[in-house]
Amino acid sequence: MSKPKVVILGAGYAGLVTARQLTKKLSQEEAEIVLINKHNYHYESTWLHEVAAGTLTPNQARFMISDVVNPNRVRLIYDTVLEVNKDDQRVVLENSEVTYDYLVIALGFVTNTFGIKGMEENAFFIQDIESSRLIAEHIEYQFAKYSAGEITDDDELNIIVGGGGFTGIEFVGELVEEVPRLCKKYDIPRNKVRIINVEAAPSILPMFDKDLVSYAIQSLESRGVEFRMGAAISECTKEGFIVGEDKELIKGGTVVWTGGVTGNPVLGKSGFEIVKGKVNVDADLRVQGEENIFALGDCSWVMDKESGRPYPPTGQLATQEGVVAAENIKALINNEPLKDFIFSDKGTVASLGVTDGIGNIFQGTKIKGKSAAAMKKVVDDRTLFLVGGPKTVLKKGKFRPF
Amino acid sequence: MSKPKVVILGAGYAGLVTARQLTKKLSQEEAEIVLINKHNYHYESTWLHEVAAGTLTPNQARFMISDVVNPNRVRLIYDTVLEVNKDDQRVVLENSEVTYDYLVIALGFVTNTFGIKGMEENAFFIQDIESSRLIAEHIEYQFAKYSAGEITDDDELNIIVGGGGFTGIEFVGELVEEVPRLCKKYDIPRNKVRIINVEAAPSILPMFDKDLVSYAIQSLESRGVEFRMGAAISECTKEGFIVGEDKELIKGGTVVWTGGVTGNPVLGKSGFEIVKGKVNVDADLRVQGEENIFALGDCSWVMDKESGRPYPPTGQLATQEGVVAAENIKALINNEPLKDFIFSDKGTVASLGVTDGIGNIFQGTKIKGKSAAAMKKVVDDRTLFLVGGPKTVLKKGKFRPF
Ligand SMILES: Cc1cc2nc3c(=O)[nH]c(=O)nc-3n(C[C@H](O)[C@H](O)[C@H](O)COP(=O)(O)OP(=O)(O)OC[C@H]3O[C@@H](n4cnc5c(N)ncnc54)[C@H](O)[C@@H]3O)c2cc1C
Numbered sequence: 001m002s003k004p005k006v007v008i009l010g011a012g013y014a015g016l017v018t019a020r021q022l023t024k025k026l027s028q029e030e031a032e033i034v035l036i037n038k039h040n041y042h043y044e045s046t047w048l049h050e051v052a053a054g055t056l057t058p059n060q061a062r063f064m065i066s067d068v069v070n071p072n073r074v075r076l077i078y079d080t081v082l083e084v085n086k087d088d089q090r091v092v093l094e095n096s097e098v099t100y101d102y103l104v105i106a107l108g109f110v111t112n113t114f115g116i117k118g119m120e121e122n123a124f125f126i127q128d129i130e131s132s133r134l135i136a137e138h139i140e141y142q143f144a145k146y147s148a149g150e151i152t153d154d155d156e157l158n159i160i161v162g163g164g165g166f167t168g169i170e171f172v173g174e175l176v177e178e179v180p181r182l183c184k185k186y187d188i189p190r191n192k193v194r195i196i197n198v199e200a201a202p203s204i205l206p207m208f209d210k211d212l213v214s215y216a217i218q219s220l221e222s223r224g225v226e227f228r229m230g231a232a233i234s235e236c237t238k239e240g241f242i243v244g245e246d247k248e249l250i251k252g253g254t255v256v257w258t259g260g261v262t263g264n265p266v267l268g269k270s271g272f273e274i275v276k277g278k279v280n281v282d283a284d285l286r287v288q289g290e291e292n293i294f295a296l297g298d299c300s301w302v303m304d305k306e307s308g309r310p311y312p313p314t315g316q317l318a319t320q321e322g323v324v325a326a327e328n329i330k331a332l333i334n335n336e337p338l339k340d341f342i343f344s345d346k347g348t349v350a351s352l353g354v355t356d357g358i359g360n361i362f363q364g365t366k367i368k369g370k371s372a373a374a375m376k377k378v379v380d381d382r383t384l385f386l387v388g389g390p391k392t393v394l395k396k397g398k399f400r401p402f
Numbered sequence: 403m404s405k406p407k408v409v410i411l412g413a414g415y416a417g418l419v420t421a422r423q424l425t426k427k428l429s430q431e432e433a434e435i436v437l438i439n440k441h442n443y444h445y446e447s448t449w450l451h452e453v454a455a456g457t458l459t460p461n462q463a464r465f466m467i468s469d470v471v472n473p474n475r476v477r478l479i480y481d482t483v484l485e486v487n488k489d490d491q492r493v494v495l496e497n498s499e500v501t502y503d504y505l506v507i508a509l510g511f512v513t514n515t516f517g518i519k520g521m522e523e524n525a526f527f528i529q530d531i532e533s534s535r536l537i538a539e540h541i542e543y544q545f546a547k548y549s550a551g552e553i554t555d556d557d558e559l560n561i562i563v564g565g566g567g568f569t570g571i572e573f574v575g576e577l578v579e580e581v582p583r584l585c586k587k588y589d590i591p592r593n594k595v596r597i598i599n600v601e602a603a604p605s606i607l608p609m610f611d612k613d614l615v616s617y618a619i620q621s622l623e624s625r626g627v628e629f630r631m632g633a634a635i636s637e638c639t640k641e642g643f644i645v646g647e648d649k650e651l652i653k654g655g656t657v658v659w660t661g662g663v664t665g666n667p668v669l670g671k672s673g674f675e676i677v678k679g680k681v682n683v684d685a686d687l688r689v690q691g692e693e694n695i696f697a698l699g700d701c702s703w704v705m706d707k708e709s710g711r712p713y714p715p716t717g718q719l720a721t722q723e724g725v726v727a728a729e730n731i732k733a734l735i736n737n738e739p740l741k742d743f744i745f746s747d748k749g750t751v752a753s754l755g756v757t758d759g760i761g762n763i764f765q766g767t768k769i770k771g772k773s774a775a776a777m778k779k780v781v782d783d784r785t786l787f788l789v790g791g792p793k794t795v796l797k798k799g800k801f802r803p804f
């Protein structure tokens with residue numbers, strides 16, 4: 001009898017935690033483990049806004065998968081997943097195919113433009129390392145062109161950000177750090193560069209209380225961010241966003257859309273039933289109606305029985321799911337009962353640049369300012385610890401212990 | 403009786419040396435000195451190819467003028483010279499006007515496209531700090547776009563360089579250092595990126611002997627530079643250079659023209675008699691027919707009595723002229739006879755990247771390889787010493803003494 005084969009798609013938060021937990025829970029003899037990821041590195045999705053702003057280098061936000069997963073224990077395949085064939089228990093990759101007994105789908109998110117005209121073609125997305133660093137390079141290139149006189153229109157220096165959610169706000173928070181540095185480097189007066197956040201809803205950051213939100217708005221405005229709330233974007237052109245009923249054009253040389261994400265399109269291509277871009281999973285994290293397929297992180301909806309609504313997709317949720325998925329795979333292999341996933345909310349902290357932030361922690365404690373900024377770094381290091389272990393925290397962590 | 407007023411236009415090699423020498427030769431009471439420059443910094447023109455390739459940061463190639471010229475002794479005006487009005491002894495700046503008793507024109511070079519169609523619009527130039535760093539930013543942006551899948555045509559990664567003279571060859575020498583670094587950073591195979599040097603003449607670097615030239619060609623080819631010699635560029639389009647009779651298109655995502663320079667166009671606008679883009683000066687460095695106007699460096703032709711042809715324009719020539727111009731201004735003020743300029747040739751060294759080069763030194767000694775590369779750094783530090791003094795060498799020099 002051959003060993004059961006567990007195949008994990010994606011080495012993000014959920015996939016990497018699942019893989020690392022499985023190596024701890026199962027011996028070499030009990031199961032073969034395969035981890036498939038597009039690149040040979042894992043990156044911190046929750047840090048991508050910093051890469052996009054240029055406040056963090058790509059290398060600080062990623063590490064080699066083989067540094068945190070033993071390649072002798074886990075077969076590492078660096079390839080792009082195209083499709084899952086459930087009937088054959090087979091995964092189609094760009095360059096090969098892999099069969100499985102148990103499958104974990106943890107392929108994360110892609111940006112969702114909601115079909116807004118021109119957005120796909122004309123806006124940048126904060127989606128992965130490459131797309132994020134492209135934004136930083138584009139911004140700097142605009143400054144270089146302006147200082148060399150190749151472009152003269154001040155609007156070309158504007159950075160306009162569609163979406164006032166977590167990513168959009170944390171991104172403008174980084175921009176207020178980076179723009180003054182670029183201004184200095186390129187001898188451009190700071191007041192020539194506008195950072196404009198555009199949001200359709202009447203306010204930003206819907207997950208936070210009113211007073212934290214107004215604190216965030218004031219903090220960012222005082223450092224030069226302009227907010228255009230209640231401004232629905234109907235179209236994105238080469239020049240910028242078209243908003244509102246009078247079709248006002250908000251111009252910018254750098255146009256970034258952070259207004260939404262959805263589950264990886266591999267799900268749809270593979271014939272899973274898609275609900276708002278993701279698949280519904282049962283309490284044990286298996287895809288509804290499937291015996292041997294788990295879907296985690298931004299690829300699935302897990303019902304929160306207390307609120308009656310699915311948990312909001314976060315990195316925190318994804319890592320916690322990884323732990324339970326590994327336990328349940330072990331249970332399946334050993335013919336034991338599976339356990340239900342329950343999310344343990346450690347709170348949410350949004351950064352507003354390096355030294356400011358807002359957050360809800362410990363069920364209801366609100367924090368803001370420097371303590372929130374410090375807490376954010378603790379959260380980031382904690383996540384890093386979960387996916388990469390202590391050595392990775394030492395190498396890439398945001399608090400240097402020495 | 404008011405003090406005579408000496409106005410120096412340009413704080414490049416020639417202008418900065420003139421200003422510094424004048425402060426040493428003349429007391430505060432003997433003359434008022436004004437130095438006018440576009441920026442508040444001096445940059446090393448001879449290092450711009452490194453800035454353009456990205457192997458040197460702009461800050462390493464420039465320093466504040468007020469760090470090397472005492473602002474209490476020399477009035478420093480940071481503005482752009484538009485025109486000299488000889489009849490009124492007046493210089494028109496973008497934001498003001500300045501009168502003079504003695505004038506030194508040291509405004510350097512601009513790139514010369516020789517009217518090649520499309521070159522002005524579509525090619526980058528290595529002309530000053532801004533235009534050079536724009537090239538480095540553009541190259542990196544191409545890599546970022548390629549790695550993010552925004553451009554897919556491999557030709558977009560090509561860097562094509564028009565001109566096989568000093569600047570063009572030193573530039574490709576830096577590119578062979580930088581491209582592998584960018585390839586690594588952006589996970590792009592080195593062989594996808596072509597560096598192509600295009601030269602109309604049958605060979606490159608006309609100032610060097612045949613054997614040094616073939617050494618240079620072999621060295622650069624072995625590190626991945628392609629040469630297209632005997633390929634006259636008839637047009638530059640958005641896609642690249644069109645060469646030869648069959649109108650072949652050499653494609654590149656980064657197109658740089660280094661094929662020629664000429665004197666600053668302020669000369670022509672001011673009504674001086676222009677010969678091949680510059681003005682002829684007498685042996686005492688005064689503009690022919692003018693009593694009180696000197697033209698130095700890349701703005702003038704100085705006849706070499708031995709060869710019967712003007713000295714080739716170099717940084718070395720410019721600095722030496724600065725010394726003599728200062729002496730002759732002092733002589734004019736004191737009603738003493740002026741002296742003739744004689745160029746003392748210290749030799750010429752071209753770098754081929756960080757660890758290779760070719761050169762002629764000490765009247766006829768040929769060097770190549772590591773010793774030429776080392777000598778090049780000595781030359782660079784020597785020039786830096788002449789324009790900036792010992793402290794500047796310590797801060798920006800290419801050999802760290804510790
Ligand atoms: C800028 C930003 C800031 C955020 N801030 C926070 C925060 O502060 N707190 C928080 O909890 N959440 C935050 N989030 C949300 C959080 O990042 C996501 O919920 C989390 O990344 C989901 O984890 P995951 O494991 O599902 O996917 P990911 O961690 O995104 O991993 C997906 C992996 O799959 C790989 N992959 C994708 N497609 C393929 C394919 N076809 N083939 C092979 N491999 C593939 C990817 O390369 C990646 O390694 C933020 C998100 C963003 C974008």
Ligand SMILES: Cc1cc2nc3c(=O)[nH]c(=O)nc-3n(C[C@H](O)[C@H](O)[C@H](O)COP(=O)(O)OP(=O)(O)OC[C@H]3O[C@@H](n4cnc5c(N)ncnc54)[C@H](O)[C@@H]3O)c2cc1C
Pocket residue numbers: 411412413414415416417438439440441444445447448449450451481482483484508509510511528530568569572666668698699700701715716717718719720751752
């Ligand atoms: C890439 C490169 C490599 C080179 N390598 C060598 C080498 O190895 N050895 C060598 O001897 N020579 C070399 N040269 C040539 C050398 O750089 C020039 O001959 C030298 O710079 C001429 O000095 P200059 O004082 O005339 O002008 P520059 O040193 O160029 O200075 C001109 C100054 O005038 C200022 N200016 C220009 N226009 C205006 C305006 N309208 N108003 C106000 N200010 C203005 C500029 O900002 C600048 O500060 C190289 C040139 C290049 C481009």
